[in-house]
Amino acid sequence: xxxxxxxxxxxxTLLLGRIVRPRESRGRIVPDAPGNTxxxxxxxxxxxxxxxxxxxxxxxxxxxxxTQYLGLSLGLSLVFVAAALIVTARKLVVAEELEEDYPPxxxxxxxxxxxxxxxxxxxxxxxxxxxKLGLLGTGGALGLALLTPVLxxxxxxxxxxxxxxxxxxxxxxxxxxxxxxHADAIERDDFYTAFPEGANPEELGSPLVLVRLPxxxxxxxxxxxxxxxxxIVAYSKICTHAGCAISMYRAPLFQPAEPRPALVCPCHxxxxxxxxxxxxxxxxxxxxxxxxxxxVDARGFLRAKGNFDGPVGPSWWGVRMWRPNP
Amino acid sequence: xxxxxxxxxxxxxxxxxAAPVTTxxxxxGRYCAQCHDAANAPALRGVGALAADFYLTTGYMPLxxxxxxxxxxxxxxxxxxxxxxxYVASLGTGPSIPNPHPERGNLARGMQxxxxxxxxxxxxxxxxGYVTGAVPPPLGADTPTxxxxxxxxxxxxxxxxTARAISSAQLDSIIRYVLYARHPDDRGGWGIGHIGPVxxxxxxxxxxxxxxxxxxxxxxxxxxx
Numbered sequence: 001x002x003x004x005x006x007x008x009x010x011x012x013t014l015l016l017g018r019i020v021r022p023r024e025s026r027g028r029i030v031p032d033a034p035g036n037t038x039x040x041x042x043x044x045x046x047x048x049x050x051x052x053x054x055x056x057x058x059x060x061x062x063x064x065x066x067t068q069y070l071g072l073s074l075g076l077s078l079v080f081v082a083a084a085l086i087v088t089a090r091k092l093v094v095a096e097e098l099e100e101d102y103p104p105x106x107x108x109x110x111x112x113x114x115x116x117x118x119x120x121x122x123x124x125x126x127x128x129x130x131x132k133l134g135l136l137g138t139g140g141a142l143g144l145a146l147l148t149p150v151l152x153x154x155x156x157x158x159x160x161x162x163x164x165x166x167x168x169x170x171x172x173x174x175x176x177x178x179x180x181x182h183a184d185a186i187e188r189d190d191f192y193t194a195f196p197e198g199a200n201p202e203e204l205g206s207p208l209v210l211v212r213l214p215x216x217x218x219x220x221x222x223x224x225x226x227x228x229x230x231x232i233v234a235y236s237k238i239c240t241h242a243g244c245a246i247s248m249y250r251a252p253l254f255q256p257a258e259p260r261p262a263l264v265c266p267c268h269x270x271x272x273x274x275x276x277x278x279x280x281x282x283x284x285x286x287x288x289x290x291x292x293x294x295x296v297d298a299r300g301f302l303r304a305k306g307n308f309d310g311p312v313g314p315s316w317w318g319v320r321m322w323r324p325n326p
Numbered sequence: 327x328x329x330x331x332x333x334x335x336x337x338x339x340x341x342x343x344a345a346p347v348t349t350x351x352x353x354x355g356r357y358c359a360q361c362h363d364a365a366n367a368p369a370l371r372g373v374g375a376l377a378a379d380f381y382l383t384t385g386y387m388p389l390x391x392x393x394x395x396x397x398x399x400x401x402x403x404x405x406x407x408x409x410x411x412x413y414v415a416s417l418g419t420g421p422s423i424p425n426p427h428p429e430r431g432n433l434a435r436g437m438q439x440x441x442x443x444x445x446x447x448x449x450x451x452x453x454x455g456y457v458t459g460a461v462p463p464p465l466g467a468d469t470p471t472x473x474x475x476x477x478x479x480x481x482x483x484x485x486x487x488t489a490r491a492i493s494s495a496q497l498d499s500i501i502r503y504v505l506y507a508r509h510p511d512d513r514g515g516w517g518i519g520h521i522g523p524v525x526x527x528x529x530x531x532x533x534x535x536x537x538x539x540x541x542x543x544x545x546x547x548x549x550x551x
Binding site for chain 2: 191248252254262
Protein backbone atom coordinates (compact mmCIF):
# COMPACT_ATOMS: atom_id res chain seq x y z
CA UNK A 1 0.00 0.00 0.00
CA UNK A 2 2.66 2.40 1.12
CA UNK A 3 4.93 1.28 -1.63
CA UNK A 4 2.15 1.86 -4.13
CA UNK A 5 1.72 5.45 -2.93
CA UNK A 6 5.42 6.09 -3.12
CA UNK A 7 5.42 4.74 -6.63
CA UNK A 8 2.54 7.01 -7.66
CA UNK A 9 4.26 10.04 -6.17
CA UNK A 10 7.50 9.13 -7.90
CA UNK A 11 5.67 8.73 -11.21
CA UNK A 12 3.96 12.11 -10.86
CA THR A 13 7.19 13.81 -9.94
CA LEU A 14 8.85 12.24 -12.91
CA LEU A 15 6.11 13.39 -15.24
CA LEU A 16 5.36 16.83 -13.91
CA GLY A 17 8.13 17.85 -11.60
CA ARG A 18 11.02 19.97 -12.61
CA ILE A 19 14.08 17.97 -11.94
CA VAL A 20 16.81 20.37 -11.24
CA ARG A 21 20.06 18.74 -11.94
CA PRO A 22 23.25 20.52 -11.10
CA ARG A 23 24.75 21.10 -14.44
CA GLU A 24 28.46 21.04 -14.60
CA SER A 25 30.10 24.08 -15.85
CA ARG A 26 30.72 22.50 -19.20
CA GLY A 27 29.76 24.31 -22.33
CA ARG A 28 26.56 23.51 -24.17
CA ILE A 29 26.67 20.85 -26.81
CA VAL A 30 23.35 21.62 -28.47
CA PRO A 31 23.18 25.20 -29.60
CA ASP A 32 20.78 27.35 -27.67
CA ALA A 33 17.51 27.87 -29.50
CA PRO A 34 14.91 30.54 -29.17
CA GLY A 35 11.48 29.17 -28.20
CA ASN A 36 9.02 28.73 -31.02
CA THR A 37 5.74 29.60 -29.31
CA UNK A 38 3.44 29.31 -32.29
CA UNK A 39 4.72 25.84 -33.23
CA UNK A 40 4.24 24.80 -29.62
CA UNK A 41 0.67 25.97 -29.74
CA UNK A 42 0.08 24.00 -32.95
CA UNK A 43 1.50 20.82 -31.37
CA UNK A 44 -0.62 21.31 -28.27
CA UNK A 45 -3.68 21.91 -30.41
CA UNK A 46 -3.05 18.65 -32.23
CA UNK A 47 -2.74 16.83 -28.91
CA UNK A 48 -6.02 18.35 -27.77
CA UNK A 49 -7.71 17.26 -31.00
CA UNK A 50 -6.31 13.74 -30.52
CA UNK A 51 -7.81 13.65 -27.03
CA UNK A 52 -11.17 14.85 -28.36
CA UNK A 53 -11.17 12.18 -31.04
CA UNK A 54 -10.30 9.51 -28.45
CA UNK A 55 -13.15 10.71 -26.26
CA UNK A 56 -15.29 10.62 -29.39
CA UNK A 57 -14.47 6.93 -29.72
CA UNK A 58 -15.71 6.27 -26.21
CA UNK A 59 -18.87 8.26 -26.91
CA UNK A 60 -19.44 6.41 -30.20
CA UNK A 61 -19.04 3.12 -28.35
CA UNK A 62 -21.44 4.18 -25.63
CA UNK A 63 -24.16 5.34 -28.05
CA UNK A 64 -24.28 2.08 -29.91
CA UNK A 65 -20.95 1.32 -31.47
CA UNK A 66 -21.43 2.23 -35.11
CA THR A 67 -18.25 0.68 -36.54
CA GLN A 68 -17.78 3.51 -39.06
CA TYR A 69 -17.74 6.14 -36.32
CA LEU A 70 -15.52 3.97 -34.11
CA GLY A 71 -12.97 3.55 -36.86
CA LEU A 72 -13.13 7.20 -37.86
CA SER A 73 -12.62 8.53 -34.32
CA LEU A 74 -9.79 6.17 -33.45
CA GLY A 75 -8.08 6.79 -36.78
CA LEU A 76 -8.39 10.56 -36.39
CA SER A 77 -6.99 10.39 -32.87
CA LEU A 78 -3.92 8.51 -34.06
CA VAL A 79 -3.48 10.88 -37.02
CA PHE A 80 -3.56 13.90 -34.65
CA VAL A 81 -1.01 12.29 -32.33
CA ALA A 82 1.23 11.69 -35.34
CA ALA A 83 0.79 15.33 -36.45
CA ALA A 84 1.70 16.60 -32.97
CA LEU A 85 4.81 14.45 -32.93
CA ILE A 86 5.84 15.60 -36.39
CA VAL A 87 5.44 19.28 -35.44
CA THR A 88 7.42 18.68 -32.24
CA ALA A 89 10.22 16.90 -34.03
CA ARG A 90 10.56 19.37 -36.87
CA LYS A 91 10.00 22.69 -35.16
CA LEU A 92 10.58 22.33 -31.46
CA VAL A 93 13.35 19.88 -30.77
CA VAL A 94 16.70 21.46 -31.52
CA ALA A 95 18.32 19.29 -34.13
CA GLU A 96 21.94 19.01 -34.97
CA GLU A 97 23.78 16.66 -37.21
CA LEU A 98 25.84 14.23 -35.23
CA GLU A 99 29.22 13.99 -36.83
CA GLU A 100 30.94 11.39 -34.72
CA ASP A 101 29.76 7.83 -34.31
CA TYR A 102 28.13 6.63 -31.16
CA PRO A 103 30.66 5.32 -28.63
CA PRO A 104 31.45 1.70 -29.40
CA UNK A 105 31.31 0.67 -25.77
CA UNK A 106 29.76 2.02 -22.63
CA UNK A 107 31.61 5.05 -21.52
CA UNK A 108 30.58 7.13 -18.57
CA UNK A 109 31.61 10.47 -19.97
CA UNK A 110 30.08 9.78 -23.37
CA UNK A 111 26.88 8.62 -21.74
CA UNK A 112 26.66 11.79 -19.76
CA UNK A 113 27.17 13.77 -22.93
CA UNK A 114 24.31 11.96 -24.62
CA UNK A 115 22.14 12.63 -21.60
CA UNK A 116 23.05 16.24 -21.76
CA UNK A 117 22.19 16.37 -25.45
CA UNK A 118 18.77 14.87 -24.78
CA UNK A 119 18.24 17.29 -21.93
CA UNK A 120 19.28 20.33 -23.87
CA UNK A 121 17.40 19.32 -27.01
CA UNK A 122 14.22 20.05 -25.10
CA UNK A 123 15.36 23.54 -24.18
CA UNK A 124 13.47 24.92 -27.15
CA UNK A 125 10.25 24.21 -25.29
CA UNK A 126 9.01 27.14 -23.29
CA UNK A 127 6.03 25.33 -21.80
CA UNK A 128 7.50 22.02 -20.78
CA UNK A 129 5.01 21.24 -18.08
CA UNK A 130 2.05 22.04 -20.29
CA UNK A 131 3.52 19.78 -22.95
CA LYS A 132 3.86 16.92 -20.50
CA LEU A 133 0.27 17.46 -19.39
CA GLY A 134 -0.86 17.46 -23.01
CA LEU A 135 0.94 14.21 -23.74
CA LEU A 136 -0.40 12.68 -20.55
CA GLY A 137 -3.95 13.75 -21.41
CA THR A 138 -3.79 12.43 -24.94
CA GLY A 139 -2.18 9.18 -23.81
CA GLY A 140 -4.82 8.75 -21.15
CA ALA A 141 -7.71 9.46 -23.49
CA LEU A 142 -6.31 7.13 -26.15
CA GLY A 143 -5.63 4.43 -23.59
CA LEU A 144 -9.17 4.71 -22.27
CA ALA A 145 -10.51 4.57 -25.81
CA LEU A 146 -8.56 1.40 -26.48
CA LEU A 147 -9.78 -0.15 -23.24
CA THR A 148 -13.45 0.69 -23.88
CA PRO A 149 -14.18 -2.38 -26.07
CA VAL A 150 -13.42 -4.57 -23.03
CA LEU A 151 -17.02 -3.77 -22.07
CA UNK A 152 -18.08 -5.94 -25.01
CA UNK A 153 -16.74 -9.00 -23.22
CA UNK A 154 -19.86 -9.24 -21.16
CA UNK A 155 -23.00 -7.59 -19.97
CA UNK A 156 -21.76 -5.71 -16.90
CA UNK A 157 -24.52 -3.17 -16.47
CA UNK A 158 -27.63 -4.76 -17.95
CA UNK A 159 -28.20 -8.49 -17.84
CA UNK A 160 -31.97 -8.32 -18.29
CA UNK A 161 -31.82 -9.19 -21.95
CA UNK A 162 -29.82 -12.32 -21.21
CA UNK A 163 -31.56 -13.47 -18.07
CA UNK A 164 -35.18 -12.59 -18.71
CA UNK A 165 -36.77 -15.20 -20.98
CA UNK A 166 -40.45 -15.48 -21.90
CA UNK A 167 -40.67 -18.89 -20.23
CA UNK A 168 -42.98 -19.06 -17.24
CA UNK A 169 -44.54 -21.87 -15.32
CA UNK A 170 -47.54 -23.21 -17.25
CA UNK A 171 -46.66 -21.61 -20.60
CA UNK A 172 -47.38 -23.98 -23.46
CA UNK A 173 -44.81 -25.01 -26.09
CA UNK A 174 -45.95 -24.22 -29.63
CA UNK A 175 -44.46 -24.78 -33.07
CA UNK A 176 -43.49 -22.03 -35.52
CA UNK A 177 -47.13 -21.68 -36.61
CA UNK A 178 -48.35 -21.29 -33.04
CA UNK A 179 -49.83 -24.77 -32.86
CA UNK A 180 -49.26 -26.33 -29.42
CA UNK A 181 -46.97 -29.34 -29.25
CA HIS A 182 -48.67 -32.54 -28.17
CA ALA A 183 -46.40 -34.96 -26.34
CA ASP A 184 -47.42 -37.78 -28.70
CA ALA A 185 -46.17 -35.81 -31.70
CA ILE A 186 -42.62 -35.90 -30.35
CA GLU A 187 -41.04 -39.04 -31.77
CA ARG A 188 -37.67 -40.57 -31.09
CA ASP A 189 -34.82 -39.85 -33.51
CA ASP A 190 -36.49 -36.67 -34.76
CA PHE A 191 -36.03 -33.19 -33.31
CA TYR A 192 -38.42 -30.29 -33.08
CA THR A 193 -38.31 -26.54 -32.57
CA ALA A 194 -40.69 -25.01 -30.02
CA PHE A 195 -41.55 -21.48 -28.92
CA PRO A 196 -43.40 -20.02 -25.92
CA GLU A 197 -47.10 -19.55 -26.60
CA GLY A 198 -48.07 -15.91 -27.07
CA ALA A 199 -44.54 -14.55 -26.74
CA ASN A 200 -42.12 -13.00 -29.18
CA PRO A 201 -40.40 -15.90 -30.98
CA GLU A 202 -37.51 -13.61 -31.97
CA GLU A 203 -36.32 -13.23 -28.39
CA LEU A 204 -33.03 -14.90 -27.51
CA GLY A 205 -34.61 -17.06 -24.83
CA SER A 206 -37.61 -18.16 -26.88
CA PRO A 207 -36.60 -21.01 -29.19
CA LEU A 208 -36.28 -24.52 -27.84
CA VAL A 209 -35.10 -27.76 -29.31
CA LEU A 210 -37.14 -30.81 -28.30
CA VAL A 211 -36.08 -34.44 -28.49
CA ARG A 212 -37.44 -37.66 -27.09
CA LEU A 213 -35.08 -40.17 -25.56
CA PRO A 214 -35.88 -43.51 -23.96
CA UNK A 215 -36.48 -42.54 -20.29
CA UNK A 216 -34.05 -45.24 -19.22
CA UNK A 217 -31.23 -43.59 -21.19
CA UNK A 218 -31.51 -40.27 -19.34
CA UNK A 219 -28.60 -39.51 -17.01
CA UNK A 220 -29.66 -36.09 -15.75
CA UNK A 221 -27.57 -34.60 -12.93
CA UNK A 222 -29.26 -34.21 -9.55
CA UNK A 223 -30.19 -30.55 -9.95
CA UNK A 224 -31.94 -31.32 -13.27
CA UNK A 225 -33.91 -34.32 -12.01
CA UNK A 226 -37.51 -34.05 -13.17
CA UNK A 227 -36.80 -31.53 -15.92
CA UNK A 228 -37.88 -34.06 -18.58
CA UNK A 229 -41.44 -35.03 -19.41
CA UNK A 230 -41.35 -38.81 -19.71
CA UNK A 231 -38.19 -38.79 -21.79
CA ILE A 232 -38.94 -35.57 -23.71
CA VAL A 233 -36.23 -33.02 -23.01
CA ALA A 234 -36.24 -29.33 -23.93
CA TYR A 235 -33.11 -27.21 -24.35
CA SER A 236 -32.48 -23.67 -25.50
CA LYS A 237 -31.88 -23.75 -29.26
CA ILE A 238 -29.18 -21.08 -28.95
CA CYS A 239 -25.64 -22.45 -28.74
CA THR A 240 -23.72 -21.38 -25.63
CA HIS A 241 -20.61 -20.75 -27.70
CA ALA A 242 -21.40 -18.10 -30.29
CA GLY A 243 -25.18 -18.02 -30.28
CA CYS A 244 -25.97 -19.94 -33.47
CA ALA A 245 -29.12 -22.06 -33.69
CA ILE A 246 -28.69 -25.73 -32.81
CA SER A 247 -30.05 -27.15 -36.03
CA MET A 248 -28.52 -30.61 -36.17
CA TYR A 249 -29.42 -33.71 -34.26
CA ARG A 250 -27.23 -36.79 -34.26
CA ALA A 251 -29.76 -39.59 -34.00
CA PRO A 252 -28.08 -42.98 -34.14
CA LEU A 253 -30.26 -45.63 -35.74
CA PHE A 254 -28.56 -48.43 -33.95
CA GLN A 255 -26.65 -48.29 -30.70
CA PRO A 256 -24.06 -49.08 -29.47
CA ALA A 257 -22.52 -49.46 -32.93
CA GLU A 258 -23.05 -45.73 -33.55
CA PRO A 259 -22.24 -42.66 -31.39
CA ARG A 260 -24.64 -41.37 -28.74
CA PRO A 261 -27.49 -39.01 -29.61
CA ALA A 262 -26.28 -35.42 -29.65
CA LEU A 263 -27.46 -31.91 -30.41
CA VAL A 264 -24.98 -30.23 -32.73
CA CYS A 265 -24.46 -26.60 -33.64
CA PRO A 266 -23.57 -26.21 -37.32
CA CYS A 267 -21.36 -23.14 -36.83
CA HIS A 268 -18.42 -24.65 -34.95
CA UNK A 269 -19.66 -28.17 -34.23
CA UNK A 270 -20.26 -27.76 -30.54
CA UNK A 271 -21.88 -31.04 -29.58
CA UNK A 272 -24.19 -31.41 -26.60
CA UNK A 273 -25.48 -34.57 -24.94
CA UNK A 274 -29.26 -34.33 -24.46
CA UNK A 275 -29.27 -37.30 -22.10
CA UNK A 276 -27.03 -35.72 -19.45
CA UNK A 277 -28.47 -32.21 -19.25
CA UNK A 278 -26.92 -30.73 -22.37
CA UNK A 279 -23.28 -31.21 -21.35
CA UNK A 280 -20.64 -30.40 -23.96
CA UNK A 281 -19.09 -33.53 -25.46
CA UNK A 282 -17.23 -31.91 -28.34
CA UNK A 283 -16.39 -28.50 -29.71
CA UNK A 284 -15.71 -25.01 -28.43
CA UNK A 285 -18.79 -24.40 -26.27
CA UNK A 286 -17.80 -23.82 -22.66
CA UNK A 287 -20.95 -24.69 -20.72
CA UNK A 288 -24.01 -26.93 -21.08
CA UNK A 289 -27.10 -25.95 -23.04
CA UNK A 290 -29.67 -24.37 -20.71
CA UNK A 291 -32.41 -26.89 -19.99
CA UNK A 292 -36.09 -26.00 -19.61
CA UNK A 293 -38.19 -28.03 -17.16
CA UNK A 294 -41.33 -29.27 -18.93
CA UNK A 295 -44.35 -31.42 -18.16
CA VAL A 296 -47.31 -32.93 -19.99
CA ASP A 297 -50.63 -31.36 -19.00
CA ALA A 298 -53.95 -33.18 -18.62
CA ARG A 299 -54.76 -32.80 -22.33
CA GLY A 300 -51.38 -34.10 -23.40
CA PHE A 301 -49.82 -30.76 -24.36
CA LEU A 302 -46.30 -29.78 -23.33
CA ARG A 303 -45.97 -26.96 -20.80
CA ALA A 304 -43.01 -25.24 -19.15
CA LYS A 305 -42.54 -25.85 -15.44
CA GLY A 306 -40.35 -22.80 -14.92
CA ASN A 307 -37.38 -21.06 -16.47
CA PHE A 308 -34.07 -22.38 -17.79
CA ASP A 309 -31.44 -23.68 -15.38
CA GLY A 310 -28.83 -21.25 -16.72
CA PRO A 311 -28.45 -18.10 -18.86
CA VAL A 312 -29.44 -18.46 -22.50
CA GLY A 313 -27.17 -17.61 -25.38
CA PRO A 314 -23.45 -17.11 -25.86
CA SER A 315 -21.27 -17.07 -22.78
CA TRP A 316 -19.58 -14.10 -21.21
CA TRP A 317 -17.32 -13.50 -18.21
CA GLY A 318 -18.94 -14.66 -15.05
CA VAL A 319 -21.84 -16.30 -16.89
CA ARG A 320 -21.99 -19.09 -14.35
CA MET A 321 -22.81 -16.64 -11.55
CA TRP A 322 -26.22 -15.90 -13.02
CA ARG A 323 -29.48 -17.74 -13.15
CA PRO A 324 -32.46 -16.64 -15.25
CA ASN A 325 -35.19 -14.73 -13.45
CA PRO A 326 -37.90 -17.13 -12.40
CA UNK B 327 -28.26 -81.46 -72.35
CA UNK B 328 -32.03 -81.06 -72.49
CA UNK B 329 -32.37 -81.95 -68.82
CA UNK B 330 -29.80 -79.38 -67.95
CA UNK B 331 -31.67 -76.69 -69.89
CA UNK B 332 -34.90 -77.58 -68.14
CA UNK B 333 -33.19 -77.36 -64.77
CA UNK B 334 -31.70 -74.00 -65.68
CA UNK B 335 -35.10 -72.68 -66.80
CA UNK B 336 -36.61 -73.88 -63.56
CA UNK B 337 -33.90 -72.17 -61.59
CA UNK B 338 -34.41 -68.92 -63.48
CA UNK B 339 -38.14 -69.06 -62.81
CA UNK B 340 -37.55 -69.66 -59.13
CA UNK B 341 -34.92 -66.96 -58.88
CA UNK B 342 -36.78 -64.19 -60.69
CA UNK B 343 -40.05 -64.00 -58.94
CA ALA B 344 -42.11 -67.11 -58.99
CA ALA B 345 -41.92 -66.94 -55.21
CA PRO B 346 -39.88 -63.85 -54.21
CA VAL B 347 -40.60 -64.21 -50.53
CA THR B 348 -39.13 -67.72 -50.47
CA THR B 349 -36.14 -66.63 -52.55
CA UNK B 350 -35.85 -63.61 -50.29
CA UNK B 351 -35.70 -65.83 -47.27
CA UNK B 352 -32.80 -67.77 -48.81
CA UNK B 353 -31.01 -64.57 -49.67
CA UNK B 354 -31.70 -63.22 -46.19
CA GLY B 355 -30.04 -66.26 -44.71
CA ARG B 356 -27.06 -65.75 -46.96
CA TYR B 357 -26.50 -61.96 -46.73
CA CYS B 358 -28.32 -60.60 -43.67
CA ALA B 359 -29.03 -63.14 -40.96
CA GLN B 360 -25.49 -63.23 -39.63
CA CYS B 361 -25.91 -59.74 -38.16
CA HIS B 362 -29.64 -58.95 -38.23
CA ASP B 363 -30.65 -62.14 -36.45
CA ALA B 364 -27.98 -61.54 -33.84
CA ALA B 365 -27.80 -58.55 -31.53
CA ASN B 366 -25.18 -56.57 -33.46
CA ALA B 367 -27.58 -55.02 -35.99
CA PRO B 368 -31.13 -53.69 -35.76
CA ALA B 369 -33.94 -56.23 -36.04
CA LEU B 370 -35.84 -55.93 -39.29
CA ARG B 371 -39.32 -56.79 -38.10
CA GLY B 372 -41.58 -53.88 -38.98
CA VAL B 373 -39.05 -51.75 -40.85
CA GLY B 374 -41.07 -52.37 -44.00
CA ALA B 375 -40.22 -52.34 -47.68
CA LEU B 376 -39.07 -48.73 -47.41
CA ALA B 377 -35.96 -49.39 -45.34
CA ALA B 378 -35.04 -52.60 -47.17
CA ASP B 379 -35.35 -50.89 -50.55
CA PHE B 380 -33.23 -47.94 -49.39
CA TYR B 381 -30.37 -49.96 -47.95
CA LEU B 382 -30.23 -52.49 -50.78
CA THR B 383 -30.62 -50.16 -53.78
CA THR B 384 -27.93 -47.81 -52.46
CA GLY B 385 -25.58 -50.71 -51.83
CA TYR B 386 -25.32 -49.75 -48.14
CA MET B 387 -26.24 -53.35 -47.42
CA PRO B 388 -24.95 -56.00 -47.35
CA LEU B 389 -22.23 -54.39 -45.25
CA UNK B 390 -18.76 -55.84 -45.98
CA UNK B 391 -17.81 -55.80 -42.29
CA UNK B 392 -19.31 -54.54 -39.06
CA UNK B 393 -18.38 -51.28 -37.40
CA UNK B 394 -18.04 -49.08 -40.47
CA UNK B 395 -20.44 -46.50 -41.81
CA UNK B 396 -22.28 -47.94 -44.83
CA UNK B 397 -21.05 -46.47 -48.09
CA UNK B 398 -22.50 -46.49 -51.57
CA UNK B 399 -21.16 -49.50 -53.36
CA UNK B 400 -21.92 -52.53 -55.44
CA UNK B 401 -25.54 -53.59 -55.09
CA UNK B 402 -27.11 -56.99 -55.33
CA UNK B 403 -28.88 -57.82 -58.57
CA UNK B 404 -32.24 -56.19 -59.13
CA UNK B 405 -34.10 -59.48 -58.85
CA UNK B 406 -32.34 -60.33 -55.61
CA UNK B 407 -33.21 -56.92 -54.21
CA UNK B 408 -36.86 -57.36 -55.16
CA UNK B 409 -36.95 -60.72 -53.42
CA UNK B 410 -35.22 -59.46 -50.28
CA UNK B 411 -37.47 -56.38 -50.07
CA UNK B 412 -40.53 -58.60 -50.39
CA TYR B 413 -39.21 -60.89 -47.67
CA VAL B 414 -38.31 -58.08 -45.23
CA ALA B 415 -41.68 -56.43 -45.86
CA SER B 416 -43.39 -59.74 -45.02
CA LEU B 417 -41.72 -59.81 -41.57
CA GLY B 418 -44.13 -57.25 -40.13
CA THR B 419 -46.23 -54.25 -41.02
CA GLY B 420 -44.05 -51.33 -42.01
CA PRO B 421 -43.97 -48.39 -44.39
CA SER B 422 -44.01 -49.18 -48.10
CA ILE B 423 -41.66 -47.74 -50.71
CA PRO B 424 -42.54 -44.04 -51.18
CA ASN B 425 -43.35 -42.61 -54.56
CA PRO B 426 -42.15 -38.99 -54.59
CA HIS B 427 -43.08 -36.50 -57.33
CA PRO B 428 -40.28 -33.93 -57.47
CA GLU B 429 -41.86 -32.35 -60.56
CA ARG B 430 -44.75 -31.23 -58.36
CA GLY B 431 -42.38 -29.54 -55.88
CA ASN B 432 -41.46 -25.89 -55.70
CA LEU B 433 -37.77 -25.25 -56.27
CA ALA B 434 -37.49 -22.09 -54.18
CA ARG B 435 -39.39 -23.63 -51.29
CA GLY B 436 -37.23 -26.74 -51.68
CA MET B 437 -34.05 -24.74 -51.29
CA GLN B 438 -35.45 -23.02 -48.22
CA UNK B 439 -36.44 -26.34 -46.65
CA UNK B 440 -33.13 -27.93 -47.60
CA UNK B 441 -31.16 -25.15 -45.94
CA UNK B 442 -33.42 -25.50 -42.88
CA UNK B 443 -33.27 -29.24 -42.45
CA UNK B 444 -30.42 -30.73 -44.46
CA UNK B 445 -27.62 -28.33 -45.33
CA UNK B 446 -26.20 -28.30 -41.78
CA UNK B 447 -24.64 -31.66 -42.61
CA UNK B 448 -25.00 -32.22 -46.35
CA UNK B 449 -23.90 -28.66 -47.33
CA UNK B 450 -26.07 -26.27 -49.25
CA UNK B 451 -25.43 -27.91 -52.62
CA UNK B 452 -25.82 -31.43 -51.20
CA UNK B 453 -22.15 -32.24 -51.70
CA UNK B 454 -21.75 -33.96 -48.36
CA GLY B 455 -19.60 -32.98 -45.40
CA TYR B 456 -18.30 -34.08 -42.05
CA VAL B 457 -19.95 -34.31 -38.64
CA THR B 458 -18.70 -35.73 -35.38
CA GLY B 459 -18.86 -39.49 -35.65
CA ALA B 460 -20.00 -39.88 -39.24
CA VAL B 461 -19.64 -38.71 -42.83
CA PRO B 462 -22.80 -37.22 -44.38
CA PRO B 463 -22.69 -38.47 -47.97
CA PRO B 464 -23.05 -36.30 -51.08
CA LEU B 465 -26.49 -36.69 -52.62
CA GLY B 466 -25.34 -36.62 -56.25
CA ALA B 467 -26.18 -40.25 -56.99
CA ASP B 468 -29.44 -40.67 -55.09
CA THR B 469 -32.71 -41.31 -56.88
CA PRO B 470 -35.78 -39.34 -55.73
CA THR B 471 -37.11 -42.51 -54.10
CA UNK B 472 -33.89 -43.03 -52.15
CA UNK B 473 -33.90 -39.42 -50.91
CA UNK B 474 -37.51 -39.77 -49.76
CA UNK B 475 -36.63 -43.04 -48.00
CA UNK B 476 -33.57 -41.58 -46.26
CA UNK B 477 -35.60 -38.65 -44.93
CA UNK B 478 -38.13 -41.01 -43.35
CA UNK B 479 -35.59 -43.53 -41.99
CA UNK B 480 -32.73 -41.32 -40.89
CA UNK B 481 -29.95 -43.78 -41.69
CA UNK B 482 -26.89 -43.94 -39.44
CA UNK B 483 -26.73 -40.79 -37.28
CA UNK B 484 -29.12 -38.75 -39.43
CA UNK B 485 -32.36 -37.82 -37.67
CA UNK B 486 -35.52 -39.21 -39.17
CA UNK B 487 -38.14 -36.70 -40.25
CA THR B 488 -41.75 -37.56 -39.63
CA ALA B 489 -44.58 -36.32 -41.84
CA ARG B 490 -45.21 -33.62 -39.22
CA ALA B 491 -41.67 -32.29 -39.59
CA ILE B 492 -41.52 -32.59 -43.40
CA SER B 493 -44.78 -33.28 -45.25
CA SER B 494 -44.67 -35.31 -48.45
CA ALA B 495 -45.41 -32.16 -50.47
CA GLN B 496 -42.44 -30.45 -48.80
CA LEU B 497 -40.37 -33.55 -49.49
CA ASP B 498 -41.19 -33.22 -53.21
CA SER B 499 -39.82 -29.67 -53.11
CA ILE B 500 -36.67 -30.79 -51.29
CA ILE B 501 -36.03 -33.56 -53.81
CA ARG B 502 -36.56 -31.13 -56.66
CA TYR B 503 -33.94 -28.87 -55.12
CA VAL B 504 -31.47 -31.76 -54.63
CA LEU B 505 -31.87 -32.73 -58.29
CA TYR B 506 -31.36 -29.10 -59.29
CA ALA B 507 -28.28 -28.77 -57.07
CA ARG B 508 -26.43 -31.33 -59.19
CA HIS B 509 -26.27 -28.83 -62.02
CA PRO B 510 -26.76 -25.47 -60.33
CA ASP B 511 -26.96 -22.27 -62.31
CA ASP B 512 -23.43 -20.92 -61.83
CA ARG B 513 -23.77 -17.21 -62.40
CA GLY B 514 -20.47 -15.84 -63.58
CA GLY B 515 -19.17 -18.99 -65.18
CA TRP B 516 -17.16 -21.59 -63.35
CA GLY B 517 -18.55 -23.19 -60.24
CA ILE B 518 -15.03 -24.07 -58.95
CA GLY B 519 -16.38 -27.00 -56.97
CA HIS B 520 -19.02 -24.80 -55.26
CA ILE B 521 -16.73 -24.45 -52.28
CA GLY B 522 -17.78 -20.92 -51.52
CA PRO B 523 -16.96 -17.29 -52.22
CA VAL B 524 -13.53 -17.17 -50.53
CA UNK B 525 -11.74 -19.71 -52.74
CA UNK B 526 -13.60 -18.30 -55.72
CA UNK B 527 -12.25 -14.87 -54.86
CA UNK B 528 -8.79 -16.36 -54.50
CA UNK B 529 -8.96 -17.80 -58.00
CA UNK B 530 -10.07 -14.42 -59.29
CA UNK B 531 -7.09 -12.86 -57.55
CA UNK B 532 -4.65 -15.29 -59.12
CA UNK B 533 -6.02 -14.48 -62.54
CA UNK B 534 -6.15 -10.73 -61.88
CA UNK B 535 -2.63 -10.69 -60.42
CA UNK B 536 -1.25 -12.61 -63.41
CA UNK B 537 -2.90 -10.14 -65.80
CA UNK B 538 -1.56 -7.17 -63.79
CA UNK B 539 1.99 -8.54 -63.79
CA UNK B 540 1.71 -9.09 -67.54
CA UNK B 541 0.59 -5.48 -68.06
CA UNK B 542 3.42 -4.17 -65.86
CA UNK B 543 6.00 -6.18 -67.78
CA UNK B 544 4.63 -4.87 -71.05
CA UNK B 545 4.68 -1.25 -69.87
CA UNK B 546 8.19 -1.64 -68.43
CA UNK B 547 9.54 -3.05 -71.67
CA UNK B 548 8.09 -0.20 -73.69
CA UNK B 549 9.61 2.37 -71.30
CA UNK B 550 13.03 0.77 -71.54
CA UNK B 551 12.89 0.68 -75.32
